Amino acid sequence: xxxxxxxxxxxxxxxxxxxxxxxxxxxxxxxxxxxxxxxxxxxxxxxxxxxxxxxxxxxxxxxxxxxxxxxxxxxxxxxxxxxxxxxxxxxxxxxxxxxxxxxxxxxxxxxxxxxxxxxxxxxxxxxxxxxxxxxxxxxxxxxxxxxxxxxxxxxxxxxxxxxxxxxxxxxxxxxxxxxxxxxxxxxxxxxxxxxxxxxxxxxxxxxxxxxxxxxxxxxxxxxxxxxxxxxxxxxxxxxxxxxxxxxxxxxxxxxxxxxxxxxxxxxxxxxxxxxxxxxxxxxxxxxxxxxxxxxxxxxxxxxxxxxxxxxxxxxxxxxxxxxxxxxxxxxxxxxxxxxxxxxxxxxxxxxxxxxxxxxxxxxxxxxxxxxxxxxxxxxxxxxxxxxxxxxxxxxxxxxxxxxxxxxxxxxxxxxxxxxxxxxxxxxxxxxxxxxxxxxxxxxxxxxxxxxxxxx
Amino acid sequence: xxxxxxxxxxxxxxxxxxxxxxxxxxxxxxxxxxxxxxxxxxxxxxxxxxxxxxxxxxxxxxxxxxxxxxxxxxxxxxxxxxxxxxxxxxxxxxxxxxxxxxxxxxxxxxxxxxxxxxxxxxxxxxxxxxxxxxxxxxxxxxxxxxxxxxxxxxxxxxxxxxxxxxxxxxxxxxxxxxxxxxxxxxxxxxx
Numbered sequence: 347x348x349x350x351x352x353x354x355x356x357x358x359x360x361x362x363x364x365x366x367x368x369x370x371x372x373x374x375x376x377x378x379x380x381x382x383x384x385x386x387x388x389x390x391x392x393x394x395x396x397x398x399x400x401x402x403x404x405x406x407x408x409x410x411x412x413x414x415x416x417x418x419x420x421x422x423x424x425x426x427x428x429x430x431x432x433x434x435x436x437x438x439x440x441x442x443x444x445x446x447x448x449x450x451x452x453x454x455x456x457x458x459x460x461x462x463x464x465x466x467x468x469x470x471x472x473x474x475x476x477x478x479x480x481x482x483x484x485x486x487x488x489x490x491x492x493x494x495x496x497x498x499x500x501x502x503x504x505x506x507x508x509x510x511x512x513x514x515x516x517x518x519x520x521x522x523x524x525x526x527x528x529x530x531x532x533x534x535x536x537x538x539x540x541x542x543x544x545x546x547x548x549x550x551x552x553x554x555x556x557x558x559x560x561x562x563x564x565x566x567x568x569x570x571x572x573x574x575x576x577x578x579x580x581x582x583x584x585x586x587x588x589x590x591x592x593x594x595x596x597x598x599x600x601x602x603x604x605x606x607x608x609x610x611x612x613x614x615x616x617x618x619x620x621x622x623x624x625x626x627x628x629x630x631x632x633x634x635x636x637x638x639x640x641x642x643x644x645x646x647x648x649x650x651x652x653x654x655x656x657x658x659x660x661x662x663x664x665x666x667x668x669x670x671x672x673x674x675x676x677x678x679x680x681x682x683x684x685x686x687x688x689x690x691x692x693x694x695x696x697x698x699x700x701x702x703x704x705x706x707x708x709x710x711x712x713x714x715x716x717x718x719x720x721x722x723x724x725x726x727x728x729x730x731x732x733x734x735x736x737x738x739x740x741x742x743x744x745x746x747x748x749x750x751x752x753x754x755x756x757x758x759x760x761x762x763x764x765x766x767x768x769x770x771x772x773x774x775x776x777x778x779x780x781x782x783x784x785x786x787x788x789x790x791x792x793x794x795x796x797x798x799x800x801x
Numbered sequence: 802x803x804x805x806x807x808x809x810x811x812x813x814x815x816x817x818x819x820x821x822x823x824x825x826x827x828x829x830x831x832x833x834x835x836x837x838x839x840x841x842x843x844x845x846x847x848x849x850x851x852x853x854x855x856x857x858x859x860x861x862x863x864x865x866x867x868x869x870x871x872x873x874x875x876x877x878x879x880x881x882x883x884x885x886x887x888x889x890x891x892x893x894x895x896x897x898x899x900x901x902x903x904x905x906x907x908x909x910x911x912x913x914x915x916x917x918x919x920x921x922x923x924x925x926x927x928x929x930x931x932x933x934x935x936x937x938x939x940x941x942x943x944x945x946x947x948x949x950x951x952x953x954x955x956x957x958x959x960x961x962x963x964x965x966x967x968x969x970x971x972x973x974x975x976x977x978x979x980x981x982x983x984x985x986x987x988x989x990x991x992x
Contacts, residue, residue, distance in 0.1 A: 437915045437959040468850070475862070475899045476960055478973040511848040516858055516897035519958065533857035533883075535896040552851045595917035595963035602964045638916060688963065690917055704916045708958050714896075797924040798916070 349611045349619065352581070354589045355565045356605045359448045366483055368490035371451040377496050379572045383459040384504050386571075391463035395567065397575030399587035404431055404522070404560030405637060405686045406761075407674045410567075416547035417464055417555045424554040428466040429531065430457055432473040432480075432561050433515055433522040436637035437708060438688025441591035441603055442561035446473070446480040450487040454510065456564040458497060459571055461508050464557060468509050472527050475516040484512050519712035523760050524558040525550075526714065537716045538760035562591055582608035586673035590684070592616065596633075596691035597625040609676070613643075614668030617691065628693040632777075633667075635677055636685020638705050639765035641772035643667055649680040682772075695795045698777040699784045702769060703731035703799035709766035717758040723750045724766045731770075734784040735799040744781045748774050834878075835867060842882060853883045857893055861900055870901040898957070906946050906953030908991045910934070911970040914956040921966030929981050930954045930969075933988060 358364045358374055368376070383391055396411030417426055430453065434442040445453055453471075461469050473481050488510055491497040499507045518536050520526045525544055526536035528551050543549060550556025566588055570578045579587045586608040595601045599622030617623065617630065624630050630645040645667060652662050653675070670676055674684045692701055710728035715721045730747045733739050740746075751770040754763045774781055842860055849855035860882065864875040871894045880887045894900045912918075912927040930936075934952035936945035946953045962968040965977035969984075971991055976983070 434961045435959055438917055438963050440961045440963050443961050474961070475897075476957075476970065479975070513848075513855075514859065514862055516862070516893075517899035517957070518897050530858065531855055532852060533854035533889075533893075535892055593964060595966060596920045601966075690920075690963070692920065696920070701916060704914075704919050708915050711898075711958055796919060796922045798919040 349606070349615055351605050352589050352607050352610070353605045354569050354581075355445065355452070355562060355591060356603070358452075359444055364448075366448065366450055366487065368451055368487065368494060371449075372494075376451055377455055377491075377494075377502075379568045380455050380458050380462075380496060381502050383462055383571045384502055384506060388463045388465055391459065391571065394575035395463070395570055398566075398570045398578040399575075399585060400563065400566055400570065400578070401586070401588075401674060402560055403562035403566070403591070403687070405436060405639070405683075407684060410559065410563055413547070413559075414460075414464055414557060416545070417557065425468065426464055426466050427551045427554060427556045428457070428461050428464060428469040429524075429527065429551065429556060429558045430469070430471040430561060430564055431522065431524065431527060431558050432471050432477075433527060434477075434561070435474055435519045435522050436639065436686040436688055437705070438593060438595055438634065438637050438690040439686040440593050440595075441687060443477065443480065444591075444603055445561055445565060446477065447483060450484050451491065452565050452568065453484075453561055454487055454491055454497065456566070456568040457510060458501070458508055460557070460559065460564055460567050461510075462501075462506055463567075466557070467507050468511075470511050470513045470531060470551075472513050472515060472521065472531060474521070475514050478514075481512050481514050488512070518714070519708075520714040520760075520762060523762060526760065527558060528556060535714070537714055538762070540759050582610070583673065586675055590672065591687055592672065593688045594621050594691065595688070597628070597693035597696070598691050599623055599625055606672070609671040609673030611672060612668060613670050613672060616672060616689070617668075621691075624691070624693050626693075628695060630691065631694045631696055632692045632698065632701075634682075634688075634690040634769075635672070636683045637688040638690065638708065639768060640677075640685045641682040641768045642776060643670075643680065643682055644776045647776075651676055651679045653679070697735070697795070697798070698773055698780045699731065700735045700798040702773040703728070703735040705769045706731045706766070707800055709762075709769075713762065713766070717763065719754045719757045720763045720766065723754040726750050727766065727770050732800055734781065736801055737784070737787045739785045739787075741785050743785050744774060744778070747781075838863070838867060846883075854885060854889070856883060857885070857890060858897070861890070861893060861897075865900060870904045872902075901944075904950070905944060905955075906934075906936075906951055908952050909970075909972055910952065910954045911957045911960075912954070913958070913960045913962075913966070913968045915959040915963075917963035918959075918966040918968055923967040926967045926969070926979060926981065926984060927954065927956055929984055933985065 392414050400410045401407045402410055513531055515521045521530045521536045523538045525539035530536040546556040546558055582588050589605050590608045592604045632642050632644050634640050634642050647667050648664055650664050652660055655661050670680055677684045706728040710724045713720050713724040730743050751767040755767040845859045846853055846856045860879045876887050876890045880890045910930050913923055931954050934947050934954055936947045936954045939945040944953055944955045960968050962977050967979050968977050969979050
């Protein structure tokens, strides 16, 4: 029996007859939670979010309540800004797009509540440039919400004012990094800022305190206000609360987007029961659990997972890949991460060197070029993996590749360094034999599967 | 700053010769701003009450949607409008992949190259489009244009629709699960 989805964020998405119209949203109880929030005090909403245990859904999994807690409105003389990160560009991730294109008012409501809670009067939605239609949908939704007085001046008869504007990016992955996003919104190249001192909560947009939250995170805020933080925390498991939007792509029978309680199902259940198994009845070879930056997991691997028992003592269990529950802590304990929820599946016919060359090409294209280890290293990793994939490698390329990757992680301003080094480190270590075969080959292996890497 | 400003306030036309003598792009449409262009730009600027500079990206989008690419005149005009130096705008055009300094095809085909789409046949699909549209070899930015300027085909990185690979964009429209047959049908649609 497949485990049932728990649709909280996706409750109305893809329902027959459900449209992006505000009237449709109001019919399903839309903006009721905003009205409720407006009767509460801002700090009390922040407290509820802390109680809920919500962790950011953009990739890092940082506590949202804590992020908000860094902003102290009583000490601030500068205005506070909020930016919704709708730059969705982590390979393998396509969840925020569903919300923007199919339920834009849910995002606006969550955002308005978050803004009210943190005393924000000017907010932006930074949407990736390719979502031209998505930007138009959101703009129309903002107009509708303003006409019904859910945004703008004196919201719902209170003294609270809020303006939300849409800001389109222009095709740069690095704009998903929150300080890069802020620079981009200021009209500059998206060069991430160094922390300290440029923590967004202190020196963010226009050097003012700024909150940057992902689309899915902000939608969760609406549901936390609706049910209360304590009730929300009952969904999922401790430290991994709520639901998670999972995006499955690659070699499965039924790829797509799903919503489950965090940790409610294992990788095996997701692949076999929900996604109908590996394509064509083939076998699993590898899987990337949280967007292409996450370290790859290999079929058949076993992991020693330490976890806290209900009585507080620690226990260590050994589990196989298929038995890993999809939550933040277990995936981290298995050496990878839950990241953005983008799960990419590769079957037994895939060439891991080509897969890595594909990923390395992405990072070489997207490095912002600010820090030398990443600017140079990402290009070298693309060059080496591509020549290996094309049968033009050197026997010592594997060591060289690993060496380059090891000299990027931890040596850059932002986490892009880790994001481009982790796939290389994990692929090379876990599939060493395939890389060795390629390094010794004199011409590319003839393969019956799709081409994955540049020539 | 030079007194030779590019925009003639009376006619609202741009005189690039004044700024870039001899560097006028022959493809550029006479550089008269369409009616309503400046009003649209002014409206966009109101979205950024704290800093006009924030309007750089939206104005670049507006320019490219109007003229097809960012010409030197565009860089001049936007920087002037926002009280910036031209280099502040040029450095954005060279940084953000969506902005072009040269015209692309009338019908712009962008094929996702990243892993999930490649697993679903993105490389073969891009090759198919290149053949069908008879575009030549890609330039240094990866853009291949057909000799008549009708089509351009290029690879782009992850378009965030990985569950329905392979994914493409034609102009501003997304298409998912694109088989070679569907590709042919789409080409007829965009004739």
